[in-house]
Amino acid sequence: MLRIHKPPMAVGAVAIAVLPLIMGRVPALEHYPLLMVFAGIYCLLTIGLSLLMGYAGQISLGHAAFYGIGAYTSGVLTVHFGLNPWLCILAGALLAALVALAIGTPALKLQGHYLAMATLAFGIIVNIVFREEVRWTGGPDGLIGIPMLSLFGFHFDAIVKYYYLVWAVVAGAFVFSANLLQSPVGRALRAIHTSEAAAGAMGIPIARYKVTVFVIAAVMAALGGSLYAHFMNFINPGTFDLFFSIQLILMIALGGMHSIWGAMVGAILIAFLSFEWLHHFGEWEIVVYGLVLLVVTIFFPKGLAGLPKMVTERIRR
Amino acid sequence: MESFTLTQQLLQFMVTGLTIGSIYAMVAIGFNIIYNVTEVLNLAQGEFVMLGGLIMVSLHVALGLPLVAAFAATVATVTVVGMLLDRLAIRPVRQPTVMSLIIATVAASMIFKGLAMLIWGKNPYDLPAFSGREPILLGGLVIQSQYLWVIGFMVLVTVLLALFFNRTILGKAMRACSDNGAAARLVGINTQQMVLLAFAVSAAIGAVAGITLTPIALMDYDRGAMLAIKGFAAAILGGLGSFPGAILGGIILGLIESYGAGLLLSGYKDAYALIVLLLVLFLRPSGILGGMAAARSKRV
Numbered sequence: 001m002l003r004i005h006k007p008p009m010a011v012g013a014v015a016i017a018v019l020p021l022i023m024g025r026v027p028a029l030e031h032y033p034l035l036m037v038f039a040g041i042y043c044l045l046t047i048g049l050s051l052l053m054g055y056a057g058q059i060s061l062g063h064a065a066f067y068g069i070g071a072y073t074s075g076v077l078t079v080h081f082g083l084n085p086w087l088c089i090l091a092g093a094l095l096a097a098l099v100a101l102a103i104g105t106p107a108l109k110l111q112g113h114y115l116a117m118a119t120l121a122f123g124i125i126v127n128i129v130f131r132e133e134v135r136w137t138g139g140p141d142g143l144i145g146i147p148m149l150s151l152f153g154f155h156f157d158a159i160v161k162y163y164y165l166v167w168a169v170v171a172g173a174f175v176f177s178a179n180l181l182q183s184p185v186g187r188a189l190r191a192i193h194t195s196e197a198a199a200g201a202m203g204i205p206i207a208r209y210k211v212t213v214f215v216i217a218a219v220m221a222a223l224g225g226s227l228y229a230h231f232m233n234f235i236n237p238g239t240f241d242l243f244f245s246i247q248l249i250l251m252i253a254l255g256g257m258h259s260i261w262g263a264m265v266g267a268i269l270i271a272f273l274s275f276e277w278l279h280h281f282g283e284w285e286i287v288v289y290g291l292v293l294l295v296v297t298i299f300f301p302k303g304l305a306g307l308p309k310m311v312t313e314r315i316r317r
Numbered sequence: 318m319e320s321f322t323l324t325q326q327l328l329q330f331m332v333t334g335l336t337i338g339s340i341y342a343m344v345a346i347g348f349n350i351i352y353n354v355t356e357v358l359n360l361a362q363g364e365f366v367m368l369g370g371l372i373m374v375s376l377h378v379a380l381g382l383p384l385v386a387a388f389a390a391t392v393a394t395v396t397v398v399g400m401l402l403d404r405l406a407i408r409p410v411r412q413p414t415v416m417s418l419i420i421a422t423v424a425a426s427m428i429f430k431g432l433a434m435l436i437w438g439k440n441p442y443d444l445p446a447f448s449g450r451e452p453i454l455l456g457g458l459v460i461q462s463q464y465l466w467v468i469g470f471m472v473l474v475t476v477l478l479a480l481f482f483n484r485t486i487l488g489k490a491m492r493a494c495s496d497n498g499a500a501a502r503l504v505g506i507n508t509q510q511m512v513l514l515a516f517a518v519s520a521a522i523g524a525v526a527g528i529t530l531t532p533i534a535l536m537d538y539d540r541g542a543m544l545a546i547k548g549f550a551a552a553i554l555g556g557l558g559s560f561p562g563a564i565l566g567g568i569i570l571g572l573i574e575s576y577g578a579g580l581l582l583s584g585y586k587d588a589y590a591l592i593v594l595l596l597v598l599f600l601r602p603s604g605i606l607g608g609m610a611a612a613r614s615k616r617v
Contacts, residue, residue, distance in 0.1 A: 053416070059415075059416050061419075061423075107598070107599070110598060112415035113358040113415060113419070113557075114553075114598055116358065116415075116416075116419050117358075117546075117549055117553065117594065117598065118594075118595060118598045120546060121550070121591040121592075121594045121595050121598075122591075122595065124543075124591055125591050125592060125595075128585060131584070132584040246423055249420060249423065253420060285431070286427055286428075286430055287428055287432055287435070289431075290425065290426075290428035290430075291424075291428060293420065293423070293424035293427065294421060294425065294428065297417050297421045301411060301417060
């Protein structure tokens, strides 16, 4: 669980690289690269969230706020001030980091229920700001005209081009997180998850580590938000609401929050579920989400990533 | 309207604040009942309120049941829903941690909300006020009679609960469970049944809040989450687990919201309560009436 093996990473990287080439040739799968763009953006969010929830054991029910902070920083700075989009992505990440630092420092002293409610409240407050500051954000109608990204004259104007951009960023986040988890920081985080008191007694600066992970998760979410904004060229508050924060929880619970792989599998599954498969359920969508989340919580506490181990243990018994 | 003086306006906001605060207080009391016995933070608490309002609309308006009968039937139905929540979503969780239990209640609230949308659709529903819509004029104040019903029911719920917890064996057994579950089990109290009872009572109170709120603010499938969060903010503000705290917290929150919306920006109405929640959490997590020691022993 802890070690990130090189072969699966290589297989994953090749699969991601080849996928659009295959999908482009099969008519029924033609729109899959588009779904995979969203899946990649979700992966950025869930990788960070799995560091925070799965490894450090700190719950966040307001993570959509950081996603929104990234998206709206990109949106507002490009639309109203005409700044360079890359600069705006950077600004969004920076702002998210500062907000995470300001909120995380007092909030992460709280535990359990209290932390859950603090993050929940924070997420809703940020969403209300997006809705109410109409002059800047466009209010509930949203913000249009966010420019696409281009680099040295190369325009990320086709879905497949954007696909590679997003997944390159995901790969970066993945490698960063994998390295982080194998460093002393990662070991300290797991110690905090197992027992805060014991970790503290061992001399681990608990508060500093928790806030650091919170900031990292916020920056990843903000990057995802900026990428979303420049891809859609339009954002509205509904994308970044409480329901999405809960969807993120669903993603990492489904995939398995104790593993970055699990977090990514969950993100990809939910992206396909919500954009492709759940249409068949129509109005039942929310109920299906709720049922999936409940079944996973009750029967598969380690998510899909924990499934192989559960099965082998069953057989051995 | 323009003949209203500032004092009259301030008093008017106070009446509204007390009313909405009573609703929050009822939600907060529901939170506390479950939290005290199980340490579960039931984020589906707001869905009880939503279901109370919508089931009442169906029974009273659509089916034409008389007010009292519809009221009783609604409370009974939501009570059963609360018990199902315990049996089907909370108790089966195999590795109960704070995180997994919170996620289980979030999942349950999504299921309730989704089912409510399938049954009632997305439109808000109105319910006739219990004693007509004719407002009472009192020294220049306009008071809707339904406001008095809301406040009255909050007082009634409080009195009944106080009697239940202090005068009945069942209530005392429940208190024993919240003080020390293991010791309660040792003296022969069936703690699992007490948990079920906690969910039942809590759901019933939520239903009462929903039924009394609907004539004032309408009701739709999507209202649960915000009501749950406000109720929780009230519970935290007063001190999690404390019943006088829940009432005090609810009313303070209602007043803040009412004055905030009336005097400051009304668009940020929902944000005021949450900002207060964050400030209390950051500065004094034990709340106004919660002792620091009590808060610590309850914190998992």
